[in-house]
Amino acid sequence: MYVAPSSPRPYEVAIRHEIGVEHLLFGMDYPHPEGTWPNTREWIRHAFAGVSEEEARLMLGQNAVDCYRLDGSNLKAIADRIGPTPEEVLGDPALDERLLANFHDRSGYLRPPETVRSDFYERMLQEDANR
Numbered sequence: 001m002y003v004a005p006s007s008p009r010p011y012e013v014a015i016r017h018e019i020g021v022e023h024l025l026f027g028m029d030y031p032h033p034e035g036t037w038p039n040t041r042e043w044i045r046h047a048f049a050g051v052s053e054e055e056a057r058l059m060l061g062q063n064a065v066d067c068y069r070l071d072g073s074n075l076k077a078i079a080d081r082i083g084p085t086p087e088e089v090l091g092d093p094a095l096d097e098r099l100l101a102n103f104h105d106r107s108g109y110l111r112p113p114e115t116v117r118s119d120f121y122e123r124m125l126q127e128d129a130n131r
Contacts, residue, residue, distance in 0.1 A: 002067045007034050007107040010047050015113075016055065025067065026060045034107040041088050042095060043103060049093035053086050060089070 004025035005012045016024050026044070028036040036043040048056055061079065065072040095103075103109035 002063065006032075007036055007043070007109070008047050009107070009109050009111070010049070011113045013047050013051060013059075016051075016059065021055050021058055022063060022066075024059045025063050039099060039103070041084050042099060044084070044089040045091055046093045046095050046100070046103075047109075048090065051090070053090060056086070056090055 002023050002025050003019050004027040006027040008026060028040055031037065044056075044060070048059075051059075061075070062072070064070065065075060100110070104111070
């Protein structure tokens, strides 16, 4: 199973080890207004602050190649040509406050994590299994 949050928020990237770094995909939900475009590089740089290049490469591309069985060598050639480079997305995470506010207005970017009531879902799954 893979997880692909559209417009990933910092708290989603922060729990990447709980999810499993090798199962987390970057989603941008283009062209929806809550997506990262046209500020995708800035969005990644802020949300992925502190993430190693190796983990970023997994979440930003390699996991999708593995999940969807894509032609990784062909996609690497395209990525090498158009980017982004690690320096563009793993640099200084500081953002203009207006851009950060824009991210939040578009997607709830600064919203705290939602509380998941696992007992509710466990009960629901058990009821389905009993049927």
